[in-house]
Amino acid sequence: MKKELVNLTNGYIANVGVAYIKLHNLHWNVVGGQFKAVHEYTESIYDALADVLDEVAEVLKMHGEMPLASLKDYLAAATIDELGSKELSVKDTLDILLADLKTLQAQADAIRTMADADGNYHLVAVMEDNLSNYAKNIWFVSSMLK
Template sequence: MSYKVSPQSIGFNPAEAERAARAMNQYLANLQVLFIKFHNVHWNVIGMSFFDIHEKTQGLYEHVAVEIDLIAERIKMIGFYPVGSLKEALKLATIKELPSNVDLNGPTVASIVVKDLRKLIAQLREISQNVDSTYTGGFIEDALSYYEKQHWLFSAYLTKE
């Protein structure tokens, strides 16, 4: 008897499970890029809003770290391999890296975060619409809710009074 997990061993349609794994792997790749990018802006923010942005970006990368593990483990649970190298992640990701040798003020960081969260939210909506939640374990809906709230918070920060 084989103990290796496969889509069939847990009652999943192999083609649907593979489609779900591909979608979640691209999401995982974006999270891996964001994990580094959120650290980058966290370390390189300067100016009057340093304390607020420094704290908020720390919250983002801490959340993303947990999300990375949840999604990677879900991909394994349905019988596939998660993207586990930076080379593979950069190839799959639609979110781009940021140079690390630049000082950034609070509004610039917030604009970068809002732009990337919009991409992530759009990706999550697409996964939610095209992949049955039994394959994603319901994690996509939870992530969508979190990132929508973060988008709202950073957008409010950028709104002129």
């Protein structure tokens, strides 16, 4: 794999790792009338991100590359910011989630484009699957914010 594509993919893995923990923060600390719906919804997202982390890292391994695999490396490479522990309104929770989903979507789109140019159909397929999920969940969150 091209070094640039490996770096881009590792940046994505780092953001997925940070988002996985951050989603737990949102899951625990959301408050308000729609608590239960958002609490359960955020769980569905972090469960999906756990699968994304594993699947994308294993694509790198299959291509002879090393995925980032420590929280220290994730924090160094991630562009998604962590969140302190505090209560969050439903609106603030969904605004944060929407922004992070859009960041992951843009990153997956860039990886898909570079992987396609590089003939890496395996990574293209995984990113296209991820992009379908981001499109669906961005629609869900945007609809909840209306």
